[in-house]
Amino acid sequence: KILAQRMKDLHVCKSIMGNYEGAWVNTPMYLWPLYRKLRAQSDVSKAIEASFTGFRGVACNAIHYIDFVSRWNNARVSEVNTRGLKNIWVPSKRNGFMEVEGILTVSFSDGSRLFMEGNESVNDYRVTIKTPYHTWQVNEAGGKAVSNAQNIIDAGILRQSELTAPLLYEILTSGECDLPSLAESLSQHEPLLQALLDHWNANMLHKLNYVPIT
Secondary structure, three states, X not given: OOOOOOHHHHHHHHHHHOOOOOOEOOOOHHHOHHHHHHHHOOOOOOOOEEEEEEEOOHHHHHHHHHHHHHHHOXXXXXXXXXXXXXXEEEEOOOOOOEEEEEEEEEEEOOOOEEEEEEOOOOXXXXXXXXXXXXXXXXXXXXXXXXXOXXXXXXXXXXXXXXXXXXXXXXXXXXXXXXXXXXXXXXXHHHHHHHXXXXXXXXXXXXXXXXXXXX
């Protein structure tokens, strides 16, 4: 989930931590074997289009997908576009928090694009990743990706229980890990949080200085 609901709190976090590098943020999609193998079969440093649709919680889950595409080519977020989102925010499944349906689009400095479509009433999760020469249909639950050329990747995703021990071992033995650093994650959070806050205040009667998502 997001590090903070307020831009001010992100800035406080940055000022407290400074240039300290021994902090990471748990957005681990990039580490999943399924996506690592898919990236290994793609042209390195070429832009991609990634689409994640048919899931609940586009606002609260967006940072995971943003980090995944950002780290594909180590590209920074250049724009978060909320024009495809619906104008009305709705109560989320977590009491006291809100969500929004529709399409959230993110552009990156390498030319990559990310499309996320959330729907609170429809659960039909689909993943499509377009690389320069292939279009991959990804079944995360089944641990499989199939390209338009019928190339097949069989590999799994990882539960948090499967990630924690290896990451901790890596940190304790090397002082490093493959999760994004706090600084990297903050640079992803800031444009996302600002875009969602602007969308809320442009469409909802009750104006806020924070985004009420988990």
